[in-house]
Amino acid sequence: MRSDVSTLVIGAPRRSWPALVAESARVAVTARVVSGLVAVLALVVPIAVVGVTGLNIEAQGAILRQIDAIGARTITIVSASVGAAIPAAAVERIAQLDGVSWVVGLGNVFDVRLRAPVGEPTPVRAYRAVGAPVIFGGASYPDGGQGLLAAGGPGDAGRAYLSAESARRVGLAGSYGILDPGGLPVVGWFRAQGPLSALEAFVLVPGTDDALALERIIVAVDDVGWVDPVADNIPALVGSAAANAITIERSSVLLQAREAVKDEVARRDRTLVLAILAVAMALAGVVIFAGTVGARRDFGRRRALGATQGQLTVLVVLGTLWPALGGTAVGTILGWGYVGTRVGYLPDWRFPLAVGILTVLVLVAASALPAAVAATRDPLRVIRVP
Amino acid sequence: MIANVRPLIEAAAITFGYSREQPVLNGWSGSVAGGEIVAIVGPSGSGKSTLLYILGTLVRPWSGTLWIGDHDVARVGDRGRSDVRSAAIGFVFQDALLDPRRSVFDNVVEGAVYRGDSRAEAGVQARALLERFGVDVESSRRATDLSGGQAQRIALARALLDSPPIVLADEPTGNLDHINAKLVETALFEHARSGAAIVMATHDEVLAARCDRTFRLS
Ligand SMILES: Nc1ncnc2c1ncn2[C@@H]1O[C@H](COP(=O)(O)OP(=O)(O)OP(=O)(O)O)[C@@H](O)[C@H]1O
Numbered sequence: 298m299r300s301d302v303s304t305l306v307i308g309a310p311r312r313s314w315p316a317l318v319a320e321s322a323r324v325a326v327t328a329r330v331v332s333g334l335v336a337v338l339a340l341v342v343p344i345a346v347v348g349v350t351g352l353n354i355e356a357q358g359a360i361l362r363q364i365d366a367i368g369a370r371t372i373t374i375v376s377a378s379v380g381a382a383i384p385a386a387a388v389e390r391i392a393q394l395d396g397v398s399w400v401v402g403l404g405n406v407f408d409v410r411l412r413a414p415v416g417e418p419t420p421v422r423a424y425r426a427v428g429a430p431v432i433f434g435g436a437s438y439p440d441g442g443q444g445l446l447a448a449g450g451p452g453d454a455g456r457a458y459l460s461a462e463s464a465r466r467v468g469l470a471g472s473y474g475i476l477d478p479g480g481l482p483v484v485g486w487f488r489a490q491g492p493l494s495a496l497e498a499f500v501l502v503p504g505t506d507d508a509l510a511l512e513r514i515i516v517a518v519d520d521v522g523w524v525d526p527v528a529d530n531i532p533a534l535v536g537s538a539a540a541n542a543i544t545i546e547r548s549s550v551l552l553q554a555r556e557a558v559k560d561e562v563a564r565r566d567r568t569l570v571l572a573i574l575a576v577a578m579a580l581a582g583v584v585i586f587a588g589t590v591g592a593r594r595d596f597g598r599r600r601a602l603g604a605t606q607g608q609l610t611v612l613v614v615l616g617t618l619w620p621a622l623g624g625t626a627v628g629t630i631l632g633w634g635y636v637g638t639r640v641g642y643l644p645d646w647r648f649p650l651a652v653g654i655l656t657v658l659v660l661v662a663a664s665a666l667p668a669a670v671a672a673t674r675d676p677l678r679v680i681r682v683p
Numbered sequence: 684m685i686a687n688v689r690p691l692i693e694a695a696a697i698t699f700g701y702s703r704e705q706p707v708l709n710g711w712s713g714s715v716a717g718g719e720i721v722a723i724v725g726p727s728g729s730g731k732s733t734l735l736y737i738l739g740t741l742v743r744p745w746s747g748t749l750w751i752g753d754h755d756v757a758r759v760g761d762r763g764r765s766d767v768r769s770a771a772i773g774f775v776f777q778d779a780l781l782d783p784r785r786s787v788f789d790n791v792v793e794g795a796v797y798r799g800d801s802r803a804e805a806g807v808q809a810r811a812l813l814e815r816f817g818v819d820v821e822s823s824r825r826a827t828d829l830s831g832g833q834a835q836r837i838a839l840a841r842a843l844l845d846s847p848p849i850v851l852a853d854e855p856t857g858n859l860d861h862i863n864a865k866l867v868e869t870a871l872f873e874h875a876r877s878g879a880a881i882v883m884a885t886h887d888e889v890l891a892a893r894c895d896r897t898f899r900l901s
């Protein structure tokens with residue numbers, strides 16, 4: 298209400314908030330270019346942040362899976378003394394534990410000569426092994442079948458397998474040759490992958506359980522989380538003679554590498570998010586400032602019509618808030634959905650929500666300085682601009 | 684005519700200029716009581732608009748005192764001067780100063796927004812004022828591509844919204860034809876007769892002669 302004409306007392310107006318909030322929405326609609334640019338920024342920032350970090354989390358997952366494939370998920374059991382060999386039956390027992398993917402038991406290494414149908418005998422090293430999941434091929438086994446080294450089947454004792462790689466190297470095309478001394482026939486080839494690929498340097502001689510004394514067992518678990526529980530159970534499964542004479546190696550170096558990767562990705566993400574937000578804030582600041590300069594006469598008029606500096610500040614800040622909210626809402630959902638489609642599942646909604654809130658806060662903060670500058674400009678100067 | 688004991692506007696020894704070397708106003712004094720309509724006359728560049736800006740608290744004089752009602756506005760801060768403008772002063776600018784991106788209606792009720800008055804109530808008044816001043820454009824139409832006369836009458840409606848006790852008008856009849864000029868003049872005189880203090884800058888000596896008093900600048 299205006300002050301009463303018949304008195305000299307000029308009371309302060311009520312300056313209510315709802316009227317100003319409604320006006321700020323009209324301001325946002327009127328200032329199409331500035332609002333549009335703010336909305337676009339608000340749209341792009343969450344897409345960039347949620348998109349990039351979401352995919353980084355996925356990339357991190359890929360690296361971690363690689364580390365796990367190298368052996369973060371493996372436990373190695375070594376018998377510490379020659380006299381305390383581990384019974385081969387331990388392999389079977391460990392394989393029964395929850396969370397175990399596969400177990401391989403390795404006996405002693407022995408040097409032999411491979412006598413091929415043609416050519417000179419080649420020196421090779423051989424392993425007695427049980428339980429390894431390898432792919433067999435050759436005369437006595439259909440090519441490409443997965444199998445375990447064990448009594449019966451392809452892993453039957455009394456035969457030997459050459460790695461596909463070694464077979465090529467020594468020029469063994471079909472099958473195959475004889476190991477001397479002992480006369481063990483080489484009846485096929487095998488391929489070993491992942492942590493077991495080191496076995497490809499050797500000729501494998503499947504051991505029958507009871508005949509074989511193991512020097513080393515390698516256990517792979519389904520998930521790094523299983524490493525400790527499985528390792529803790531192993532002493533009870535290797536037999537009383539071996540229980541105190543084994544060392545159990547958890548892949549601690551790899552586990553540390555795993556943590557380092559996680560930290561590194563998190564650190565890079567933080568840096569990236571901060572950079573995106575800083576750039577967005579700078580751009581928004583420039584856009585909003587340019588907008589207030591372009592609207593100088595507007596501000597002069599509002600001041601002449603009785604708006605306070607505080608009201609003008611609020612108009613600019615809220616005028617930024619509305620397009621920022623709109624753009625951010627859409628951008629956050631799009632970024633979330635984008636990561637969802639790339640990764641195959643929708644990540645936790647709290648992260649996109651937090652990014653959205655952060656984006657709105659950053660854009661609104663960017664408007665504070667231009668708002669204050671615009672509000673404190675001399676109204677006369679701006680009115681007199683032709 | 685309602686005569687107040689003290690004038691609504693009371694200025695003494697006002698000095699102001701846009702540069703130190705060239706004061707536009709040099710020790711100007713004057714007062715306007717409620718119910719009075721006073722003309723500021725003088726050649727172009729003599730400081731008529733400048734004086735209106737000072738009286739309208741849009742600019743602070745270098746020195747001198749200015750009372751608007753019970754406010755010593757040369758002394759109060761920006762907030763106090765905004766309050767005075769909002770509560771007591773209606774301004775008609777030389778070039779209307781409408782927002783061309785907003786509707787005619789929004790332009791007229793804009794001041795109510797800052798006062799925190801109801802837009803609906805202000806809207807009723809706004810429509811009545813627009814009708815009274817013969818503004819024959821849709822009030823929902825944007826305030827762009829208007830004739831000088833239309834813009835000036837819309838600006839007058841905005842200035843008179845909610846009956847301000849003080850109206851400062853800068854050549855309100857400047858660009859208008861005779862009929863429109865008469866309409867604006869009548870509205871300002873009627874507003875003065877209702878008790879308001881009106882100060883109007885004009886080049887029209889005939890109009891100035893019809894006012895209660897004249898401030899002459901040189
Ligand atoms: N923003 C400004 N910066 C510098 N000088 C200004 C500014 N505004 C006005 N002036 C100068 O101040 C003097 C008074 O200007 P003002 O607009 O008050 O005159 P006026 O009497 O209203 O003129 P007119 O009749 O042409 O409207 C003029 O010499 C003008 O050039």
Ligand SMILES: [Mg+2]
Nearest residue numbers: 731732733777
């Ligand atoms: Mg002028």
